[in-house]
Amino acid sequence: MFDSKKPTVLLLGRWQPWHDGHLALFERALEKTGQVIIQVRDVKNSSGGEDQDDNPFSFDEISENIKKKLSLSGYKNNEDYVIQFVPNITNITYGRSVGYKIEQESFESNIESISATKIRKKLRDEGKIK
Numbered sequence: 001m002f003d004s005k006k007p008t009v010l011l012l013g014r015w016q017p018w019h020d021g022h023l024a025l026f027e028r029a030l031e032k033t034g035q036v037i038i039q040v041r042d043v044k045n046s047s048g049g050e051d052q053d054d055n056p057f058s059f060d061e062i063s064e065n066i067k068k069k070l071s072l073s074g075y076k077n078n079e080d081y082v083i084q085f086v087p088n089i090t091n092i093t094y095g096r097s098v099g100y101k102i103e104q105e106s107f108e109s110n111i112e113s114i115s116a117t118k119i120r121k122k123l124r125d126e127g128k129i130k
Contacts, residue, residue: 001078002082006033008036011025011029011037012092013038013040014043014116015040016054016055018065019114019116021107024107024111025107030080030081034080035079038066039084040062040063040084041089043088044058044059054117056130063083
């Protein structure tokens with residue numbers, strides 16, 4: 001069972017769509033604390049910030065995609081992770097160090113090269129999204 005008092009890693013993103021690079025990020029996050037909150041920004045058909053205007057998927061579509069992909073990898077919703085709806089957050093600020101670490105992860109080139117932009121283009125070419 002997901003424990004709200006336990007140290008937790010927060011992943012915030014558009015996830016348009018969730019892909020293997022996101023899975024690698026999730027797995028690395030999970031190794032840190034044993035549980036992850038995946039926050040999904042509400043950006044369908046709006047701008048997610050500079051150069052982030054292609055957002056065809058809704059919160060519900062993204063959430064189902066994440067659950068399906070994580071389940072296929074053996075992860076359990078409400079145990080290993082929870083998914084939260086959040087508004088279109090474009091800036092994160094904090095005052096002083098109060099126990100948070102903000103970390104950017106780096107991966108091998110085969111993971112770094114995965115592109116949701118290319119995935120969306122392929123889905124459009126196949127007629128799966130508009």
